[in-house]
Amino acid sequence: MPTPPPLPFDRESLRRELQALDTPELLALGARMRRDPSRLSLYLGILRARPGHKAQLAACLICFDLARLGQASAERDFHALIPTLRGLAGDPLLLTEMIGDDPFLLGLWGACRQAIDADDPRESTAGLEANVPLVGELDLLSDLELDLDLSRLADAARREENGRAFAKLTARQLGYDLENDRMPEWSGMSTSTGREVDALEEYLRQASTYAPSVPLARGLSSVGQLFLASHLRRRSLFGKPNHRRIEALRAGLSALPSDRPDSLATAAGLFEEEGEAVIERFQKVSELLLDYVRFCSIREADPLHPGAVEAYIEADRLPAPLFLAGETRRRR
Known part of the structure; x- marks a missing residue:
């Protein structure tokens, strides 16, 4: 043959x-x-x-x-x-x-x-005979099957490499000094100052590039963006819609997973590790999601459909402060 x-x-x-x-x-x-x-x-x-x-x-x-x-x-x-x-x-x-x-x-x-x-x-x-019997x-296996096997091995290697890279990125954001084995001295999820908000936004942007292969990054593409949106003002100084908040809200709702909801819980756990102050602020995400689900229920809309996301953004709703009623630092 x-x-x-x-x-x-x-x-x-x-x-x-x-x-x-x-x-x-x-x-x-x-x-x-x-x-x-x-x-x-x-x-x-x-x-x-x-x-x-x-x-x-x-x-x-x-x-x-x-x-x-x-x-x-x-x-x-x-x-x-x-x-x-x-x-x-x-x-x-x-x-x-x-x-x-x-x-x-x-x-x-x-x-x-x-x-x-x-x-x-x-x-x-002396050389070897070219046709030494096997x-x-x-x-x-056929050549095609070997190519497919090679592709699977390469994909697994890339996922492992992406996981390590994302872990280093997250450790830096959370304030871990990996080289000197030091614990963080600040919260990487804090939004108390403009600089902290900028740093969190940049971290989430970089994390989104790992979302296809890293579950935690995938969860942060949704939960993290919603956390950011809930800590940005709804209006600019001149009363116009805050487009920065709108984009974070759109990104977070659009990234809600249909097949791996556990990635949201994994991402929420990252905020939990940051301590009581961050946990308290994270409750705004829960309020936002509850309001979004209620909005979709009233409209009989699929929360995972892009049309529902755009309708919610256009409605410009203000989530009810279910958990933090009376909290003075809530951004409006």
Whole structure:
């Protein structure tokens, strides 16, 4: 059966996705892509740039795979790498971790061991045969399935990276000194001054970029914006609508989730951690949401529909102070 042509791919995009994978994952994918020398060469370049025995073993195996496909440079390189491979082969823990019981990797390693055992160090110009027979090659996955698997792995890596980046962003906003392991000396959710409001608004803007992959960021896209809106004046000094408040209100109501309501509770918990003063101010968000739900109920409107959001903004309602009646610092 003829070998199918390799699937087309954007080399730079693929390189970025592959660089996000751990070395064992990259080797496992490489063992399944032996019919595509261009991808194997890409894998080899990434592995050679990594330190450590894992990357060294993986690079040697990919180099061997390219050599038996007839790539002349890989044949020369592999012959020079045989002493290194012999040393790595003496580490059973390394082999177990990198190869395990994966049938593709077992086949690749078995063929590689045969080549090592057949090597004669006196033959300095000896190369490997391009068609060394495989040991137990199993065609379990198609190239398309491998591409989909690679995409899932890359997505998981991106979510993890986004989670770490968002955690650092939030820690800075809340006043944690990560480098010196110091607890915060101020509240990152305070709105007592114009500077604090500006800082909170900028934090929420940055947090929204992580919303698709980080649940807390997704919740803050709604709850955080509503918190901001409830602490901005409804009118400017000249009696006109405060567009800054309107945009925060629109963003918060539009981001109410339809499938993951727990993200709202997670975001609300962040405010709870900030202490009694912030919790008291957060009650305005509860009042606003109750008023919005009541408005939609009267109108028989879907609270998640954009039309309901715009109708509520146009109505310019003033939520009743259910929790903080008589509180003098309420912004109007």
